[in-house]
Amino acid sequence: MRFEPVAPVRAYERVVEQIEQAVVSGALKPGERLPSERELMIQFGVGRSTIREALRVLQAAEMIRSRPGDPRGPEVLAASPVALHRSMHRLARADHVGLAELLQFRMILDGSAHLLAAELRTEDDLTGLAEALEAMREGVSHGYAEFSRADVAFHEVIARISRNPLLVVSEEVVRGVVLELIEDKLEHASNRTSLMRTWLAHHAEVLDAVRASDGAGAAHLAKQALYDNYAEYVPAEHHALLTPLLR
Amino acid sequence: MRFEPVAPVRAYERVVEQIEQAVVSGALKPGERLPSERELMIQFGVGRSTIREALRVLQAAEMIRSRPGDPRGPEVLAASPVALHRSMHRLARADHVGLAELLQFRMILDGSAHLLAAELRTEDDLTGLAEALEAMREGVSHGYAEFSRADVAFHEVIARISRNPLLVVSEEVVRGVVLELIEDKLEHASNRTSLMRTWLAHHAEVLDAVRASDGAGAAHLAKQALYDNYAEYVPAEHHALLTPLLR
DNA sequence: GTCGGTACACTGGTCTGACCAGTAGCCTGC
DNA sequence: GCAGGCTACTGGTCAGACCAGTGTACCGAC
Helix, strand or coil, rough: CCCCCCCCCCCCCHHHHHHHHHHHHHCCCCCCCCCCCHHHHHHCCHHHHHHHHHHHHHHHCCCCCCCCCCCCCEEEEECHHHHHHHHHHHHHHHHCCCCCHHHHHHHHHHHHHHHHHHHCCCCHHHHHHHHHHHHHHHHHHHCCHHHHHHHHHHHHEEEEECCCCCHHHHHHHHHHHHHHHHHHHHHHCCCHHHHHHHHHHHHHHHHHHHHHCCHHEEEHHHHHHHHHHHHHHHHHHHHHHHHHHHC | HHHCCCCCCHHHHHHHEEEEEEEECCCCCCCEEEECCCHHHHCCCCCCHHHHHHHHHHHHHHEEECCCCCCCCCCEEECCCHHHHHHHHHHHHHHHCHHHHHHHHHHHHHHHCCCCCHHHHHHHHHHHHHHHHHHHHHCCCCCHHHHHHHHHHHHHHHHCCCCCCHHHHHHHHHHHHHHHHHHHHHCCCCCHHHHHHHHHHHHHHHHHHHHHHHHHHHHHHHHHHHHHHEEEEECCHHHHHHHHHHH
C-alpha cells in the first residue's frame, strides 16, 4: 500500500486547469477570445484576483494574451516555442550548461536534420534550399545582420525538410541560446567578410550533398561547420565533448 | 532609422524581472527565502496583488515555491527541467506533433547519447551500467512497473555518461511525453513478460557495445530497440520518418 | 529534565470594492 | 460623410479585510 503526498489545490489552479483544458481540447482555438475577467469571475464563482492570477499563469505559458481596453477580452494564442525557449534559456543559464554542451547538442540536432533532409528532400525542397543559398549570397554585400538572417533561414529550411517539427523548434531554441551567449564576441569579430564567404562555401557544399541524397555527408558537413565556426569560443578543456561527433 | 514597437511595462513584470535577476545572478541561491508578500510589497512599493501576480509567474516557471503559513517566506528553487517538460508537453499536444515525430526525435537523442557514452565511458560508468542492468533483471519478476522504472534508470545512466545535461533533460522530457501518449496502450499489452525479456536482452547487447567502445553499434542498437518496441503504435504512413535513422 | 499541549504571530489564499488609464464603437453635430 | 467627442467597457493596480493553516515559543504536567 502506497500513499500519495497530499497538496491543497488552489482555486486559481483549478481555473488554470479548466481554461487550459479548453484550449488543448480545441474548444478554444487560437484567435478566439476568453470572456472578460469580470465575466470569468462570475462563471467560475471566484474573486477577480483569483481569475487574474490564473490568467497570469496562462500568460506566462504563452497561452493567452490580454490587453487593457480591448472589449473582446483576452486572446487565445497559437502554440509557440517561446515558452520552451524561455525555460531552456533559464535552464542553460542556471544548470551549469556551457557553450560546449550547447554546441554539442546543436551538432546532434543539426546533423540529424541534415541527414534526414538529404533522405527526404523533394525537388521542391531543393528549389527552396537553392533560393535560401542565393539569399545568403546576396546578404554578403548587405552587411552581417542581413547575412545572419539568411543563414538562419537556410538552417530553418533544412530543419523543415527533415519533416520533424520537434527538430525545427529545438534547433531554433538552441540556436537562440547559443547566439545570446556569444553575441558580444561575434560583434567584435574583425574579419567578418571573409568569414561570411567561408560560411557561404560551406552551405553550398551542404546543398550539393543534400541534392546527391548523401545524408552522412551532409550531416558531417553540418557538424564540421559548427565546429569550425564556434570551437574557438569553447574552452580547450571542453573540446573533448565536441570531437567524438565529428568522426 | 528604425523604431521599436512600444509596449507598456506592467508593474508586476518589473517585480518579476528584479527577482529573476537576483536568482540568475546568484544573489539568491536555491533554498534561500524571499521576504514575505507583505514585506515585498513594502520593498517594491506596490500593492499585494501586484506582488502576488509576480510570484505566480515565478512559480509557474518553477523558480520559487510558496506555502501558506511558512514564516520563512517563499523558497527559491533549484533550476529543474519541470518547466521545460511542461512547455514541451504543451507544444507536443498542440502543434500537430505525433507519436512518429516524438519517436524519431527520441531515436536521434538516444542514438547520440549511446554514441557518446560508448566513446566517453570510464570503468566506473561501466560498473554503473552493469548495476542498472542487474536492477532490470531483478525487475522482471517484480512486475512491469518495477521493470519500467529500472529501464528508465538505465537510459538515464547512459545519458549521464554522455556528459551532456541537455541530452539528459531532453531525453527525460521526450520520454515522458511519449509514455503519456501510449500508456493506455501499454497497459493492455498481454505478453508483457516476454516483452520484458526481449528488452532485457537488448540492453545487455547495448552494454556490450558500450564496453567495447563501439559507438556506432550502440547507437544503432538503441535506435533499433526504439523501433522494435514502438513502431507498432505508429501509423504505417509515418514509418518513413523512422526508417532513415536505422540505416 | 522531557514531553504535550496551547497561544500567538505570522504566512499565503481569497474576496470585495474601488479607482485609473486606456480602448472601441457609437453617436452626435457639422 | 465624416471628424470629434462621449460612453461603456477593458485590464492594471491598490487598499483593506477575513480565513485557514503553519512554526515557534512558551508553559504546565509528569
